[in-house]
Amino acid sequence: MSHQIEVLDLLTDLNRARGTTVVMVLHDLNMAARYAHHLVALSAGRVHATGTPAEVLTTENVRAVFGLDSRVIVDPTSGAPLMLPIGRHHMAAPVAAGDRMG
Numbered sequence: 001m002s003h004q005i006e007v008l009d010l011l012t013d014l015n016r017a018r019g020t021t022v023v024m025v026l027h028d029l030n031m032a033a034r035y036a037h038h039l040v041a042l043s044a045g046r047v048h049a050t051g052t053p054a055e056v057l058t059t060e061n062v063r064a065v066f067g068l069d070s071r072v073i074v075d076p077t078s079g080a081p082l083m084l085p086i087g088r089h090h091m092a093a094p095v096a097a098g099d100r101m102g
Contacts (some may be wrong), residue, residue: 008035033080057081
């Protein structure tokens with residue numbers, strides 16, 4: 001995990017210092033939302049959604065693309081959307097006012 005964060009931080013540094021555009025494929029939705037300015041969600045090889053992390057990482061898109069129920073809240077560290085998957089053995093807790101992003 002520490003190496004993953006180190007690489008993502010390095011890419012962010014390069015982007016800021018040199019204005020370099022970075023294109024990457026991440027399957028960790030939370031890391032993608034935390035580090036990217038623009039996301040593209042693909043489903044069956046087609047673009048399902050594109051936009052800012054808050055526009056793309058929504059409960060509706062996670063369900064449509066991955067067939068997974070989830071809760072999307074605001075990451076208290078970065079302010080980015082944070083997706084919390086809901087498995088069969090976990091019940092969704094009520095959403096507190098101000099927590100929901102979509």
